[in-house]
Every structure is written in structure tokens, then in C-alpha cells.
Amino acid sequence: MVVDEPATETHLAKVLERTPREVADALHELADEYTVQGRGFELRRVAGGWRYYSRASHAAAVEAFVLDGQQARLTQAALETLAVVAYRQPVSRSRVSAVRGVNCDGVMRTLLQRGLVEEAGAEPETGAILYRTTNYFLERMGLRGLDELPELAPFLPEAEAVEPDSLEGVPSFDPDAPDREDDDKTEV
Missing domain, CATH: 1.10.10.10 (Winged helix-like DNA-binding domain superfamily/Winged helix DNA-binding domain)
Incomplete structure (x- = not known):
């Protein structure tokens, strides 16, 4: 609870003078136990380590308490x-x-x-x-x-089929790139 970033199994094993396997087993057991008991917090594996979090069902109350008057959202x-x-x-x-x-x-x-x-x-x-x-x-x-x-594919607008590594159909923001509008003009 005192770490500022997720604690790795290796680091915990070193501090506790246990094997990484013992620590990993204990962490998984604790995480399962907290879930079964419905505690207000949970132990999660994230970003290569382990960290305590407020359980999602309690997140709104914790957020209101911690952020009281602060803006936490990104634009x-x-x-x-x-x-x-x-x-x-x-x-x-x-x-x-x-x-x-x-x-x-x-x-x-x-x-x-x-x-x-x-x-x-x-x-x-x-x-x-x-x-x-x-x-x-x-x-x-x-x-x-x-x-x-x-995956990004479900969030992209549907377009004509383009080869995956092709830049065809992708607008260029390069100011030195040739003007493509000239390709569409027909002389009269």
C-alpha cells in the first residue's frame, strides 16, 4: 500500500526473502480471497507488477473523497x-x-x-x-x-480497401508533398 508504482514479484521476493514463485502464489491467493470476500479493495496485476486498487463498485465514493474539487479528466x-x-x-x-x-x-x-x-x-x-x-x-x-x-480497426471509419502498408487514401499533412488536387483536374 505504500509503493508509488506497481511492485514486481521479484522485488517483493527479495524484500521478503522468499522465492518469486512463493510470492506469485501468495499474491494470486490474496487477490482471489479479496474478490470472494467482496472487500472494498482489490489486488491487481498491472504494468508488470502488483498494486492495490479500490474495487470498481466503490470507485465513485473514493474518487469523490480523493478528488474533492480537483479536475482529474483529460481533454x-x-x-x-x-x-x-x-x-x-x-x-x-x-x-x-x-x-x-x-x-x-x-x-x-x-x-x-x-x-x-x-x-x-x-x-x-x-x-x-x-x-x-x-x-x-x-x-x-x-x-x-x-x-x-x-484493436483500432473497429473504431475506424469504413473506407475502400487499402493495402495495410500502403499510404494510399491517407491524407498527407506534409507541406512539401505534391498537391493531389491537380491530379483530379481535367483540361477543357
Whole structure:
């Protein structure tokens, strides 16, 4: 209950002077026991470790108590930017802006301040800083890893069939790209 990020089985085993297997078995047993007893909290495996959470049925009361008067929600722009980073990471700010069609500098600063994204090196060709999501992001989303992100296909608008690796049909936000409108014009 005192850790600021999920505790790994290995770390707990070291501190408790037990084998990782013993710790893992005990954690699973505790998690099951808390669920059966209907406790107000639960022990969950997230972001590569274990952490206590308020049970979903009690979340509204806990949230009201903890946040009393605080704003905890992300804006629509922040959610969109976070989604682009999550699905395309590591990714530069300019690429995120290109995908969203608007400048995202301010939103990226907010996500950095909230600890949801972090720097992940630099792009070799341009030197642009690359960003990725953090373990805190995984924790807040209740995910064990990025492989648990939902598939995007069901949320995309239906379009003509395009090869998966093709950029055909994807609008370009590159100012140096040729103007495609000229292709559609017919001389009279």
C-alpha cells in the first residue's frame, strides 16, 4: 500500500526473502480471497507488477473523497494525442500533429507533466525527440502491457480497401508533398 508504482514479484521476493514463485502464489491467493470476500479493495496485476486498487463498485465514493474539487479528466485533445502516442510509439510531436491535423505541443506538455508520456530518444534522421507511454499510463488504463491495447480497426471509419502498408487514401499533412488536387483536374 505504500509503493508509488506497481511492485514486481521479484522485488517483493527479495524484500521478503522468499522465492518469486512463493510470492506469485501468495499474491494470486490474496487477490482471489479479496474478490470472494467482496472487500472494498482489490489486488491487481498491472504494468508488470502488483498494486492495490479500490474495487470498481466503490470507485465513485473514493474518487469523490480523493478528488474533492480537483479536475482529474483529460481533454478530448489530450485523449486523442495520448491515443496516437500509444498506438504509434515511439513517435515525434510532428508526427502526432500530422496524424491529428493540429499542433499538439501544448497537449504533449500536459501529458508529460502528468507522467502519461515520456521521452524515448531521438529520431536518427531528423533529431526530433520521440515519445512513448509510461508505466503510469499502463497502470491508469489497467493494462499489463501495450499488447492489451484494443484493436483500432473497429473504431475506424469504413473506407475502400487499402493495402495495410500502403499510404494510399491517407491524407498527407506534409507541406512539401505534391498537391493531389491537380491530379483530379481535367483540361477543357
